[in-house]
Amino acid sequence: MRIAIEDLDVALSGRTIVSGVRLVAEDGEIAGLVGPNGSGKSTVLRTVYRYLRPHAGRVLVGGTDIRSLTAPEAARRVAALPQERGSDFELSVRAVVAMGRTPYKRAFAGxxxxxxxxxAxxxxxxxxAGAEKRRFSALSGGERQRVLLxxxxxxxxxxxxxxxxxxxLDVLHQVELLALLREQRRTTLLSLHDLNAAASLCDRLHVLHEGHVVASGPPRDVLTPELLADVFGVRAAIIDHPLTGDPLIAFDHRSPAAVPAPAPPRPAEAVTAER
Incomplete structure (x- = not known):
């Protein structure tokens, strides 16, 4: 099912967080939102799962404005894993996961x-598998994350x-999660800080900066050294991943873009000639 966000404006406490945002995730596509902290990624996602009401614009899911649906109808179309994670559920793992079946049930139905x-x-x-009876509140952060997914x-x-x-998530479970999302081939809109994970997983990337979409397209087209310098303030080269062939970002951890690189040492002959 296609997602289309059209001319989205969101203001909180009188401050504009995102403005004029337009982006899409086609049917079965994984579309990623990337950008620095505070660029508006979470705000955009919150409008899709109806946590926030936009000041202007709309979110279309399958051509229907998500705000026009009833809560159960919207929940049958869109499921969310927000950043705000429940940590105090005194429920079993199975009971937490079973909450996902609520949109399909009448009140109090078992x-x-x-x-x-x-x-299961x-x-x-x-x-x-096999963790159904464990208490959610007793799980590690990574385990809770997987239960909520x-x-x-x-x-x-x-x-x-x-x-x-x-x-x-540790490295193994990060890799497993990305593989699971790839296998699902369900229309997915997600935010990621890990640009290499985004380049490997996503069919399309939307780059947000200061509340605006500044670039959209396939990861290989979007993640250029120039964009990484302008938006993220880092120096980087884009190479092919030796195992997968995906674009791989090699960051310069010694000389970020915001700090001018030191001039290369002058040849000894030139220094001698000036004396």
Whole structure:
């Protein structure tokens, strides 16, 4: 299902956070939002899962304005993994994931065998098969992250919205999560700080800077040394990943773009000639 954000403006406490944002994620596409801290990535995502109401513009999901849907209708179309993670659920892992089935139920209806199968499959998909009876509040940060992703998957949405989904995950689980999202081929809009993960995972990137989209397109076209210097303030070269062939950003950790590189040493002959 296609997502289209049209001319989005969001203001909070009288301050404009994003302005004139236009971006898309085509049906089955993984589209990434990247940009420095404070660029508006989370704000854009919050309008998609209806946590924030835009001041102007609209979010279309499958051609329908997301604000025109009832809460259950919207929840059947869009599932979210926000940055604000619940940490005090005194519930079992299974009960947390089963919350994802709520949009399909009447009030106070219990789980049926199909629900239980969906919950089990979602937990297996994030590597937590057999963890159903553990308490959510007793889990590590990375485990909680995977449980909340399982809850979003159990919602069986047409669109996934993920805000920094690799936070708190170790390297193995980051790699597994990215592989899972790739295999899903579900329309996905997500924000990532890890530009190399974004370049590997995403079909399309939208770069936000100071509340505006400044570049959009395939990662190889968008992530240029010039853009990385202008938007992120870093010096970098783009090379091919030796294992996957994806674009790989090699950062210069010694001389960021915001600090002029030192002049190269002058040849000894030139110094001698001036004496």
């Amino acid at each position: 789980d049926d065998p199909a629900d239980r199968d969906i919950v 499959a979602a937990l297996a998909g994030v590597g937590l 399982a809850r979003a998957l159990a919602q069986d949405p047409e669109v996934l919205v993920l805000d920094e989904p690799t936070n708190h």
